[in-house]
Amino acid sequence: MTDAKNPIQEGIRHPSDTYIIIDLEWNQPIPWIKSKVDPKTLPGEIIEIGAVKLTVGESGVALGGPFHMLIRPVCYTIMNKNVSRVIGKLSSDLRSGLGFIEAYDAFIKWCGEDFILCGWGNSDLSILKSNLRFHDRSAILGHPFLDVQMFFSKIAEGKANQRSVEYAVDFLKIPKRKEFHEAHRDAEYTGRILKALFEAIMSDHMHAVNPFPEDPAEPGKTADTEPIRPEIIDLERYLFDPDLNVHAERKTALFDTWDQCCRLTFDEDAYCPACGSKLIPELPWFRIRKAAFSLFRCERHNLVAGRIRMKKNASGKVYGSVNMKLIQPGETVPILERFEEYKNFGPAGKPVSIPKGETIHPEN
Ligand SMILES: [Zn+2]
Structure with a gap:
């Protein structure tokens, strides 16, 4: 029997048996409209929480049903044109939905106790924290975070590229059925990407890459050089503490x-x-x-x-x-x-061209 909380599957060690993949949509301030909050403290106001749950067990990786809630903003109530272009929402769409706290509490309840928080990139985290602070809530998330975008590039491509969700979906040949850029759909696609990566590692179909040199004496063996296939991919090494x-x-x-x-x-x-x-x-x-x-x-x-x-x-x-x-x-x-x-180039670094009229001052 494997420890249910820390399952080791073929080629992969999971720090928890549950992964919660979130995707938030937020509206941004409009520069010429005065708002009641400094945009520096609230760079975006969340208008949608989407999430899916990935469970790892002895029978494999299962993707559960999505969590999805619309949130009625209280600061940025007029849709920013640039945001609208990406997520296709209008100002009138912002008038329905729950209050942030109500929606967030429902989300936390849905999450359960022991899980790893995941997202595509980590921009959702700082937005989530700023919204929590704005609503006088603690911004401590209390769970480790896995950046699936980074995990995808390291595992699938062997280096830290910043790819789009759509790129990864195509790369992993995940069937496309819905439009991108609605919170629960992006969360679902990110969940499918993570599931596909776990399954690829398990079935050994892809070149897994150890992103860090095994031997500190050979620092050349980093992400961008030859792929090394570690025996077990330890997910713990890809996590960070968002708090x-x-x-x-x-x-x-x-x-x-x-x-x-x-x-x-x-x-x-x-x-x-x-x-x-x-x-x-x-x-x-x-x-x-x-x-x-x-x-x-x-x-x-x-x-x-x-x-x-x-x-x-x-x-x-x-x-x-x-x-x-x-x-x-x-x-x-x-x-x-x-x-x-x-x-x-050694300690001298890449030669820089010296603009006319300036002289070089020797360092030592
Ligand atoms: Zn430490």
């Missing part, structure tokens, strides 16, 4: 040269900014010009990005300002791009 936004900053000691500063700092142990435990290096420190970058993993909090900015004090001594930050799996892309630059 944590943690970073820690510190200064190194003073040194005579940046080389000395780097040599010492690169060899030091690194610690998770959320829980303080020792981090496992994923991509060891590398330096480009006056900055250095790295990727680590915390057993509990997943990915941590390291960055050192090199600075000089008044008496000419140098030091590094070290920042360690929890990141989402999709946020590794710029670091991997910098690593590519480092592999091609």
